[in-house]
Amino acid sequence: MGVVLDGLVLGLQLALLSVGIVFVYGLGGVLNLAHGQVAVLGGLATALMLQARQHPVLSGVVGVLAAGLAALLLDRSLLQAAYRRRGEERLLLALILTLGASFALDGLFTLRFPNVALSLRLTNPSVEVLGVTVRTASLAVGALSLATFGLLLAFLKGTRLGKAVRCIIQNEAGALLCGVDVEQARTVTLFASGALAGVAALGQGFFSYLGPDMGPEFTILSLIVAVVGGVRSLAGTFLASLLLGVVNAALSYWVGTYLTWIALLAVAVATLLVRPEGLLAYWP
Amino acid sequence: MLEVRDLWAGYGDMAVVRGVNLQVRKGEATAVLGPNGAGKTTLFRAVVGLVRPVRGSVRFEGQSLEGRRAHEVVRQGIAYVAAERELFPQLTVLENLELGAYARPDGFRERLQAVFDLFPRLAERRWQRAGTLSGGEQQMLAIARALMGQPRLLLLDEPSTGLAPRLVAELYRRLDVLRQQGVTILLAEQQVGAALALCARAYVLKDGRVVFEGFSGELRGSSHLHAAYLGGV
DSSP: OHHHHHHHHHHHHHHHHHHHHHHHHHHHSOOOTTHHHHHHHHHHHHHHHHHTTOOHHHHHHHHHHHHHHHHHHHHHTTTHHHHTSOHHHHHHHHHHHHHHHHHHHHHHHHHHOTTOOBOOOOSSSEEEETTEEEEHHHHHHHHHHHHHHHHHHHHHHHSHHHHHHHHHHHOHHHHHHTTOOHHHHHHHHHHHHHHHHHHHHHHHHHHSOBOTTOHHHHHHHHHHHHHHHOTTOHHHHHHHHHHHHHHHHHHHHHTOHHHHHHHHHHHHHHHHHHOTTOSSSSOO | OEEEEEEEEEETTEEEEEEEEEEEOTTOEEEEEOOTTSSHHHHHHHHHTSSOOSEEEEEETTEEOTTOOHHHHHHHTEEEEOTTOOOOTTSBHHHHHHHHTTTOOTTHHHHHHHHHHHOHHHHHTTTSBGGGSOHHHHHHHHHHHHHHTOOSEEEEEOTTTTOOHHHHHHHHHHHHHHHHTTOEEEEEESOHHHHHHHOSEEEEEETTEEEEEEEHHHHHHSSHHHHHHHSOO
16 A cells, blocks of 8 residues: 555656656657756755755745756757757757757766755654555655646646647647747746756655756656657656556565666557557647 | 738748739738649748748738737737648647637637637537547638637638538638628638639739739639649740
């Protein structure tokens, strides 16, 4: 029971991380291989704020904002060269550019902040809920993730700009012809993609710790989730995250961490073979 | 209402539209005719800001549209129904229409009712996803979505593409109703007969240049159309 709950919470974390990949792909047709580093940047910013004895909530907010700005900056600088090209050329150039950015950021983080890590310890390590002992961190991260998703859904379904974002992902030309300011929607969405990754980084800090070298791991995890869920599907990404979160937690618990990566990749490969468009190809 | 002067536009180094002059008068339907590759679509895309003109000017209601981006042109009162229709296939008919009113959310209900009166079929299918509609219904939805933005000028690019003759006739009856309601229409077509019946004036484009302009009646009897489609001038 505890393992399933941990898995679901981990799944929510993965969802926060992967939604950004889906947004960037949906809006620009590129895969951002530096997405994990954006999350780490947010986590490190929070850790540095905490070291400077700032209020924990303020530190968290600054971290999330920093990740959002980093994602936006990456898009406005490096990826502009890719956006000038179309189709496969754009995808490949963006892969190389963001891979380069990920190496550069990794190097920067590990050289400049080798000993900075984000670890958010709660006063009570566990509580009992309905007779089951549950880690407080799981509850906190679950609540944080659900609240974040609530906000995201309210934005996408309830606001004009949110609806515009959904329709740009389906058909950018159609959105322009409806009078949607695509540039404005892109700016907001890219910021959101980074900020969500920043929230995921905070969650990691609650769970165990977040170190400066964890960017590649985050990127790969979110790519796997996006592939399994469907790179243009938010609902699919959410479902895939929960599924892979539970698989990950169960395997780590019963088999050992070394096999979980192989298992996750196997799920991704199986999805590509059976349902190449992802679990839910498009989001409603 | 719309005045295009010496417009040059294209993709990369290739000019597809070469020095086009064109005028659309308020309340009138005007046709742009010509074979595939004559530059009709590029001309329309340049007018609405999807393609940046290399030279020349486009004025709408006396104001220059130079440098305006597509969404700004739409907000100014020009709607463009592309040949590809550009619908949101995963959204319902109603959601597509809602997005059509994105730039003008006020008076949504009245306009929705007006659009449903014009295309009753869409009212029946309002909860259906746009991608599951038939070709004719999708075309009607594309026009209806454009009308939701309350345009004063409606640009239609090849609205009859892919439709059976019976549906083309029905579509043009609806366009005639729209024209009578006072919507100004600029129409690109390969189906010459239907277009000339609707439009008072017509332009014939060939290789990116206007080779004829005048009243539809004159064009019917002239050799220009024949020449544009079959070669020679």
